[in-house]
Amino acid sequence: MVIDELLKIGVTLVEGNEYSNPILESILVLSNLLDVDKTYIYIHGKKEVNKDIEDRFIKIMKKRKTGYPIQYILGEREFMGLNFHVEEGVLIPRPETELMVEYIIDYINKEYPMENINVLDLGIGSGAISLSIGKYCANTMVYGVDIEYKPIYVGNINKDRFNLSNVNFYQGDLFEAIEDLDLKNKIHIIASNPPYIKTKDLESLQKDVRDFEPKTALDGGEDGLDFYRKISHKSKNYLIHGGLLIYEIGYDQGNQVKSILDGEGFTNISILKDLQGHDRVVLGFME
Ligand code: GLN
Structure with missing residues (x-):
């Protein structure tokens, strides 16, 4: 043929x-x-x-x-100008996630142009967020955490691919993974694109996402906000004074996540919109 x-x-x-x-x-x-x-x-x-x-x-x-995702077939997905290896068991990087990463990179360049700072990424997937920050901000140390083994494995493949020694991955449940690293009150930025879909909405996701992408990367619990509550509460033990907490959120979660941050005492909270005009990022600063 x-x-x-x-x-x-x-x-x-x-x-x-x-x-x-x-x-x-x-x-x-x-x-x-x-x-x-x-x-x-x-x-x-x-x-x-x-x-x-x-x-x-x-x-x-x-x-x-x-419905098997084309990115798993090809084994690749572009994110922030970098070609990430992806395979089953890791969430495929989404273009809308670049909004949070771009904000972080601009923020680091503006606030800490010369300093060596620490960034924590909770829930790494393929390592897209951690490695993009590590790549474009050479003065940062990035700590990436995931509860599953597969993201750590794929993250390390991508770390080698881009040859980044300032990014390291740790397996464990959120902050537990970095417990032994002496990072309390030493992190400048905590970033996360956590699972944020309501459990009852998982069934109505598009077929390719629903049937083939990892549920652990999507399921945010009954109201979709479980991880925002957990992370926001514990972040305060790890961030420096004035440190930044920044999340990707679902398009309809802006006000709810904003009030979680409010309730935990974060200040100067704002919501950023993606290219479609949807709320996509919420950020705040520790007192
Ligand atoms: N944006 C993803 C989706 O709609 C969800 C990712 C997440 O839960 N963090 O498929």
């Missing part, structure tokens, strides 16, 4: 699904299998593809049809 014919089959297989982009995904999967870039596929439509690649392509596109 030639490239064009195979692409047509790919499109037919995944077409009509809310979560797929049939032509683009067919091209991406095929270029990945052939180990060529996308332009090669555009130019060489009449080129013969061997049977082995053909079979693998069809098998993958059938899997994609079930």
Whole structure:
């Protein structure tokens, strides 16, 4: 079969699904299998593809049809200009999360241009937040924590990929993971994109997210706010005076998370909106 014919089959297989982009995904999967870039596929439509690649392509596109995320298939996802390795068991980095990371990087450059500071990231996934901060702010030490083993494993693959010695990952339940590190009142910034979906809403998530991304990275408990309460309360033992606590939130959680921070005594609390105009980040400062 030639490239064009195979692409047509790919499109037919995944077409009509809310979560797929049939032509683009067919091209991406095929270029990945052939180990060529996308332009090669555009130019060489009449080129013969061997049977082995053909079979693998069809098998993958059938899997994609079930909703299996394209990023797990390709093993990659771009975030903050960096190409992260991703695989099953870690949340795929979302573009809206760049808002929080951009804020943090600007804040560090402005407040601490010369100092060596400590940043704590709770719930690392693929390491996207920790490693972007580590990459763009060379003077920071980033401590990334996750309760699951897989994110620590994938985070370390990405740490090696970007060659960042100022970022380290620890497995454990939130602050327990860094208990032995003598970081009490020594952290300048605590950042988190915690699980924030209400347990009862997990079932109605888009199929690719619902069936294949890790529930532990999504389930925020009955009202979706469990982690904001836990983290905000314990943060006070770890932040320096004036330290920043910053979260990604669900589009409808702005006021609730703001009042959690208020209740814990944080000041100058603000909500940032994403490119879609939704509340996406809440931040506050410790007294
Ligand atoms: N933004 C993710 C989603 O809607 C949720 C991520 C999270 O819970 N932190 O799938």
